Amino acid sequence: MAHPAHETTPAWSWAAPLAASALLALKFAHLVSAENIVVLAAAAVLLLGAVFAAVHHAEVLALRLGEPFGSILLAVAVTVIEVALIVSILIGGAAGSDAVARDTVFAAVMIVLNGVVGLCLVLGAGRHREQSFQVQGASATLAVLGTLATLALVMPNYTVATRGPNYAPIQLMVVGAVSLILYAVFVFVQTVRHRAYFLDVEPDEQAALHPSEVPSAGVAGASLMLLLVSLVAVVLLAKVLSAPLDRAVTLAGLPHALVGVVIAAVVLLPEGMASAKAALANRLQSSINLALGSAVASIGLTLPAVAVVAIALDRPLTLGLSDENTVLLVLTLFVGTLTLGTGRTTVLQGAVHLVLFAVFLLFSVIP
Numbered sequence: 278m279a280h281p282a283h284e285t286t287p288a289w290s291w292a293a294p295l296a297a298s299a300l301l302a303l304k305f306a307h308l309v310s311a312e313n314i315v316v317l318a319a320a321a322v323l324l325l326g327a328v329f330a331a332v333h334h335a336e337v338l339a340l341r342l343g344e345p346f347g348s349i350l351l352a353v354a355v356t357v358i359e360v361a362l363i364v365s366i367l368i369g370g371a372a373g374s375d376a377v378a379r380d381t382v383f384a385a386v387m388i389v390l391n392g393v394v395g396l397c398l399v400l401g402a403g404r405h406r407e408q409s410f411q412v413q414g415a416s417a418t419l420a421v422l423g424t425l426a427t428l429a430l431v432m433p434n435y436t437v438a439t440r441g442p443n444y445a446p447i448q449l450m451v452v453g454a455v456s457l458i459l460y461a462v463f464v465f466v467q468t469v470r471h472r473a474y475f476l477d478v479e480p481d482e483q484a485a486l487h488p489s490e491v492p493s494a495g496v497a498g499a500s501l502m503l504l505l506v507s508l509v510a511v512v513l514l515a516k517v518l519s520a521p522l523d524r525a526v527t528l529a530g531l532p533h534a535l536v537g538v539v540i541a542a543v544v545l546l547p548e549g550m551a552s553a554k555a556a557l558a559n560r561l562q563s564s565i566n567l568a569l570g571s572a573v574a575s576i577g578l579t580l581p582a583v584a585v586v587a588i589a590l591d592r593p594l595t596l597g598l599s600d601e602n603t604v605l606l607v608l609t610l611f612v613g614t615l616t617l618g619t620g621r622t623t624v625l626q627g628a629v630h631l632v633l634f635a636v637f638l639l640f641s642v643i644p
Contacts, residue, residue, distance in 0.1 A: 285496065286337075286496060286499050286500065286503070287333070289326075289330070290330045290333045290334065290503065291330070291499075291503055293323065293326030293327055293329065293330045293507070294326075294327050294330050294331075294503060294506045294507040294510050295506070296323055296326070297323040297324070297326065297327045297507075297510035297511075297514060298506065298509075298510055300316070300319060300320060300323055300514075301510065301513050301514065301517075304316070304517065311517050317517075317518065317521055320514050320517050320518055321518060323510070323514060324510075324511060324514040324515065324518060324543070325543065327507045327510040327511045327514065328358060328507075328511060328543060328544060328546070328547060329547050330503065330507045331354055331355075331358065331504055331507035331508055331511060332351065332354065332355065332547035332548065332551070333500075333547075334500035334501070334503050334504035334507065335350050335351045335354040335355075335500075335504055336351060336551065337492050337496060337497060337500040338350055338492075338497055338500055338501060338504065339351055340491055340492055341491060341492050341494075341497040346468060349464060349467065349468065349570060349574075351548060351551070351567065351570075351571070352548075352567070352570040352571040352573070352574040353574060353578070354504065354508065355544050355545065355547075355548050355571055355574070356571070356574040356575055356578045356579060357508055358508065358511045358512075358515075358544045359381060359385065359540065359541070359544045359575060359579055360578065360579050360582045360583065361508075361511060361512035361515050362381070362511075362515040362519070362540045362543075362544070363377055363378050363381055363540065363579065363583055364582070364583065364586050365512070365515045365516040365519045366519045366523065366536070367583065367586060367587065367590075367592060367594075368586070368590070369519055369520055369523070374523075375592065375593045375594060375595045376533065376534070376537075376595040377533075377536055377537055377540070378537075378579065378580075378583045378594060378596070379429075379430060379442075379537070379595055379596045379597070379598065380533070380534040380536065380537025380538070381536075381537035381540045381541050381579075382429060382430065382537075382541075382575055382576055382579055382580070383430055383537070383598060383602060383606070384534075384537045384538040384540070384541035384542070384641070385541040385544075385545060385571070385572060385575040385576075386422070386426055386572050386575065386576070386606070386609070387605070387606075387609065387633075387634065387637040388538075388541050388542060388545050388549070388634070389545065389549075389568050389569065389571055389572040389575075390422075390568075390569075390572060390609050390610075390613050390630065391609055391630045391631065391633040391634035391637060392549070392630075392631070392634040393545070393548075393549045393552050393553070393568045394565070394568050394569075394613070394616070394627075394630050395627045395628070395629070395630030395631035395633075395634055396549070396553055396627070396631065397552050397553055397555075397556035397561070397564045397565075397568065397627070398556070398616075398622050398623075398624065398626050398627030398630065399624055399627035399628065399631065400553055400556050400557050400627075401556035401557065401559065401561055401564070401622070401627075402622065402623050402624035402627060403624065404557055404559075405559050406623070407621055407622070407623055408556070408559060408561040408621065408622050409561065409620055409621050409622075410477075410561045410562045410565050410617075410620060410621075410622075411474050411475065411476070411477075411562060411620070412617070412618065412619070412620040413471070413474040414467075414471075414474035414475040414562070414565075414566070415565055415569065415617040415620075416614075416617060416618065417463075417466065417471075417474065418463070418565075418569040418570065418573060419569065419610070419613055419614060419617055421459060421460075421463045421573055421577075422569060422572050422573050422576070422610075423610045423614075424459065425456055425459065425460075425573065425576040425577055425580075426576060426606060426610070428452050428455070428456065429452070429456065429576050429580050429596060430596060430597065430598045430603075430606060431597070431598060431603055431606070432452075432597075433595075433596040433597035434597035434598070434603070436448060441595075441597070442595050442596055442597025442598070443593065443594065443595060443596065443597070444594070444596060446588055449584045449587070449588065449594065450584065450588065452580070452584070453580050453581035453584035453585070454581065456576060456577050456580045456581055457577060457578070457581040459577060460573060460574065460577025460578060463573060463577070467570075475562070475566055476562065477560065477562045477563070522536060522539065523536060531642065532641065532642070532644055534641055534644070535641055535642065538638075538641050541575075545571065548567055548568075548571050549568075551567055552564040552567045552568045555567065561622070565617070599644070601640055601644070602640065605633070605636065605637060605640065608633065609633055612629055612630065612633065613630075616629070616630065
C-alpha cells in the first residue's frame with residue numbers, strides 16, 4: 278500500500294538547510310574562508326538546496342492551508358529570498374548595486390510572464406491541446422501587475438523632482454507604500470472577497486486531494502520551522518556569494534544587469550517547475566496563480582522593502598528601465614493581456630511568450 282503524500286518529511290528537505298547552516302557556522306567562526314573556491318562552490322550548491330527546501334516546505338504548508346493560500350505562501354517565501362539577495366548586494370555597495378533591485382524585479386517579471394507562462398502554455402497545450410482558466414482572476418492579477426510594474430520601472434524615468442531613473446526620497450516612500458497597499462488589497466480579494474475567481478472553473482475530481490494526502494499537523498509544524506531555517510540560510514549564503522558573483526560578471530565583461538537575471542532565475546526556478554507541473558496536470562488555473570502571483574509579490578513586496586533599506590542607508594536606488602527594456606515590458610504586458618483575456622489558451626500563445634523571453638535574454642547579454 279502506497280504511503281500518503283507528505284506523510285513524512287523527506288531527508289533532503291531538512292538535510293540541505295542544516296548543511297547550509299553548518300557551513301555558515303564554520304564561516305562566521307572563521308574556520309573556513311569565504312574566498313576559498315571550494316567553500317564558494319559548496320555555498321552555491323547549498324544555496325540552491327536551501328531554496329528548493331524552502332519552496333518544498335512552503336508547498337507542504339500550502340497543502341495544509343488549501344488554495345489559493347498555497348500560491349500566496351509560496352510567492353511570499355520566494356519573494357523573501359529575492360529581497361534577501363537584493364539587499365545583500367545593495368548593502369555591499371559594489372559597482373552597479375544601485376540598479377540590482379530594478380534588474381531583479383524586471384527579470385522576475387519577464388521570466389514569469391514570458392518564460393514560465395510560455396513554457397506552461399506550450400507544455401499544457403502539447404498534452405491537452407486547449408486549456409481553460411478563470412478570466413476574472415487572471416485579468417485582475419494582470420491589472421495589478423501592470424500597475425506595479427509601471428510605477429516601479431517606468432515612471433522613475435519621467436519624474437521632474439529628480440533627473441534620471443530615480444525617485445526622490447519622498448516619491449520612493451509613497452510609491453513603496455502604495456505598492457504594499459495594493460498587494461495587500463490583491464491578497465484580500467484573492468483569499469476572501471472573490472476567492473472563487475482564483476479557483477478552477479471545472480475542478481478535477483480525480484485531482485482533488487484525499488484527506489490522507491493532506492499533511493498532518495506534525496509534518497506541517499516541522500515544515501514551518503524548516504522553512505524559517507531555510508530562509509535564514511538563504512539570506513546569509515546570499516551575503517557570502519554576492520560579492521564573488523558581482524566580480525565574476527565584471528571579469529567576464531558582461532552587463533551588471535545579468536546579476537539581477539541570475540538572482541531572479543535562482544529564486545523562480547522551483548516555482549517555475551511547480552507551475553509547469555500543474556500545467557501538465559491540466560491545472561492551468563493553479564499554474565497561472567503561481568506564476569502571476571509570484572510576479573505581483575516580486576514588485577509589491579520587494580519594492581517597499583528595498584525602498585526602506587535605500588532610504589535608511591542613504592543609498593541611491595536606480596529603478597527606471599532603459600528604452601529597449603521599457604518597450605519589451607510594454608509589449609509583454611500587451612501580449613499578456615491578449616493571452617489571458619479569453620479564458621482559453623493554445624500552443625500559439627505559449628510560443629509568442631517564449632519568443633519574447635528569448636529576446637529578453639538576448640538584451641540581457643547584449644544590450
